[in-house]
Amino acid sequence: MLIHETIIDSIPVIALEGEVDLYNAKELKDILDSKIKTQQYEIVVNLAKVPFMDSSGIGTLVTAMYKLKKYxxxxxxxxxxxxxxxxxxxxxxxxxxxxYADEAAAIQAIIAERDEIN
Known part of the structure; x- marks a missing residue:
């Protein structure tokens, strides 16, 4: 699995490439945890190039979501x-x-939520 990081409108976008499974889900967990540690609490994960994800990959995403909700x-x-x-x-x-269908829609949703709060 390859991990590509970009920032769009101050939002980290993590694009994954390849299978996400028990053997490499820790890499995804580590990158998501590092974002949380640096107080980046709004994250988009792009799965466009992920042909397969097992329950450990999904579990990693759900765990990160709950961690982010704390903040x-x-x-x-x-x-x-x-x-x-x-x-x-x-x-x-x-x-x-x-x-969301694509990165733009996911980013727009985050921006809309920010606007609701402020």
Whole structure:
């Protein structure tokens, strides 16, 4: 799995490439934890190039989401497709994680939530 990081409108976007499974979910956890430690509480995770994700990958995303909520932050996921979308649906995670069609929609949702707060 490769991890690509960008910042769009001051929001960290983490784009994953390759399978996310038990063997590499810790890498994803570490990058999400590092964002939280540096007080980056609004994060977008792009799964456009992820053909497969097992329950450990989904668990990592859900855990990060709950950690971020402690700081009134949020985790948005985008480009969920194929077998990853099936796993989200089968596990019921689509009702817990906020899933968007693309990065722009996820970023706009974060910005809209910021505007509601202020």
């Amino acid at each position: 009134h932050g949020n985790l948005k996921v985008c480009h969920v497709h194929g077998s990853v979308a099936k796993v989200f649906k089968l596990t019921g995670m689509e009702s817990h994680l906020e899933v």
